Amino acid sequence: MKGNKEIKHEFDAAPWRGKTKKYDIVKEGSIALAFVAILALVLSLLMGSPDDTPLTFKGWASSNAENFYVTAVQELAGTSGTATYGAPYNRNADGLNVGPLWLQRWGGVTHPIDTVNDFVIAPLSTQVLSNEIANALKAWNAATTVQKKSWATSYDDAITKVEGDLTKVAAGDYGPVPALATGLTDMAKSGGLDAALLSQGGFFQTDNTKQILFFGDGAYLDDAGTKFNLQGGTWGMMNETGRYPGQAWLWLYSFWYQIPPFNNEESKPIGANADVYIMLIMGALSAGLILIPFIPGIKTLPMRVPIQRGIWRQYYRAQGIKRRK
Amino acid sequence: MSEMWTAKLRNKWQKNLPIEKLLPDEQPAYVASWIYTFGVLTLAALASIIATGVVLAFEGPAWYHVSHIGKFFNSMHFWSVQLFFVFMVIHLWGKFWMAAWRGNRTATWMTGAVAFVASIATAFTGYLVQTNFDSQWISFEAKDGFNSMGVGAWFNVTNLGQMLLLHVAFLPLILGAITVVHVLMVRKRGVVPPIDEVPDSLVEVKS
Numbered sequence: 001m002k003g004n005k006e007i008k009h010e011f012d013a014a015p016w017r018g019k020t021k022k023y024d025i026v027k028e029g030s031i032a033l034a035f036v037a038i039l040a041l042v043l044s045l046l047m048g049s050p051d052d053t054p055l056t057f058k059g060w061a062s063s064n065a066e067n068f069y070v071t072a073v074q075e076l077a078g079t080s081g082t083a084t085y086g087a088p089y090n091r092n093a094d095g096l097n098v099g100p101l102w103l104q105r106w107g108g109v110t111h112p113i114d115t116v117n118d119f120v121i122a123p124l125s126t127q128v129l130s131n132e133i134a135n136a137l138k139a140w141n142a143a144t145t146v147q148k149k150s151w152a153t154s155y156d157d158a159i160t161k162v163e164g165d166l167t168k169v170a171a172g173d174y175g176p177v178p179a180l181a182t183g184l185t186d187m188a189k190s191g192g193l194d195a196a197l198l199s200q201g202g203f204f205q206t207d208n209t210k211q212i213l214f215f216g217d218g219a220y221l222d223d224a225g226t227k228f229n230l231q232g233g234t235w236g237m238m239n240e241t242g243r244y245p246g247q248a249w250l251w252l253y254s255f256w257y258q259i260p261p262f263n264n265e266e267s268k269p270i271g272a273n274a275d276v277y278i279m280l281i282m283g284a285l286s287a288g289l290i291l292i293p294f295i296p297g298i299k300t301l302p303m304r305v306p307i308q309r310g311i312w313r314q315y316y317r318a319q320g321i322k323r324r325k
Numbered sequence: 326m327s328e329m330w331t332a333k334l335r336n337k338w339q340k341n342l343p344i345e346k347l348l349p350d351e352q353p354a355y356v357a358s359w360i361y362t363f364g365v366l367t368l369a370a371l372a373s374i375i376a377t378g379v380v381l382a383f384e385g386p387a388w389y390h391v392s393h394i395g396k397f398f399n400s401m402h403f404w405s406v407q408l409f410f411v412f413m414v415i416h417l418w419g420k421f422w423m424a425a426w427r428g429n430r431t432a433t434w435m436t437g438a439v440a441f442v443a444s445i446a447t448a449f450t451g452y453l454v455q456t457n458f459d460s461q462w463i464s465f466e467a468k469d470g471f472n473s474m475g476v477g478a479w480f481n482v483t484n485l486g487q488m489l490l491l492h493v494a495f496l497p498l499i500l501g502a503i504t505v506v507h508v509l510m511v512r513k514r515g516v517v518p519p520i521d522e523v524p525d526s527l528v529e530v531k532s
Contacts, residue, residue: 026348045400311419
């Protein structure tokens, strides 16, 4: 004999044999389309859409030459964020992990970036340079790898020691590094670095990976993100520049970055590897959303919480149907 | 004749989804709540997104920076996306509280939820191809999450060309296909009956 649940299931699955009413699906679709089009039209005419001009290396070097110069030195010394990133750009770090799973490393180096050559030497080599910078470039290219590393690291350390105040940097054997950084800063101020990184020695180019990563190594992009209230620690992921709504649907993803231990990079292992933990959590939650009909407790929640009584209030009242136990 | 694949497919289609179900002129009396409008509003917003997106695709991702007409279509596209998500989230919550997976409608729920996730991916790539400051910022910030999973090795959010192709070709096709399947399932199974509505054999619990 069939139980009540089975009978109800068959009833829900069977074609509806109860009361019906007229329904014009084409008219409904047409009205919905017109409604949305008008609403979008009004919002577009009243509000427009966000379009803040992208940052340029010219803007960076012109407005904060010191920060650009220091970043250029870090690229040469291999201490910048990009140089120490790991996969998929280089093998200079292990990347993030979840216990024994080093997923980031497993992806491999598919977009190789050598910050010394890609960000500094190659762009400078495309320019007609002053004698000083040309000689510095010649000296750099002629030096051994060990010598290059020694010059760049010494200068980077000296700058770090005086917290970036270039006027206080102690004298030392920095080789051509200061001249190269000056040359790149001047090149950036002229707009030449934007062009060189855009073309990357070729004509057609659609990959902005190098430009974006170089930008992220300095303070220029970060400061702009803070100005627009876009930092991840302040729900920035779901914000938009100006007065526009952003990706509000990323609220749950953004939420995890606001709470411990995810918001504390010093907290090991989760905070230090927050990105990968949060991606896994969101993957699991997304799978959970898709699989709700199979999850005990969740799939029966609508039967236990009487919100559905409100949805079908009119029908229940007309039919005299009370709440089912 | 009946062995022909074409005939088999046609017969199966006619049996499961006759034109009366696909384009109905009546519906159950219980479909009487404002919440039911959000499904069709989501579809209408998607249609608006596709239409404005096609116009933008014809002229390229940087067109709207230099053209008032481009700016207008970009704004229409932007606001259609915002409306789309508002409507879809309300639709999703509505269907959750209706337990709309009842009566062999599990796949209908699942395709709807997959469409929601696919929509987020599609919208995300849209934000990456705006070719403005927002694109720079989002691509720099978002790369870490994908890289941490090893996914960044192939899905490179800082590659404008890759994101543009995904946004205007691959992801809309996926989302469009899932949406079509979802809608056909709704038409095939019909709208789920009320939770407290029961057959006559269980009439003692009706009132």
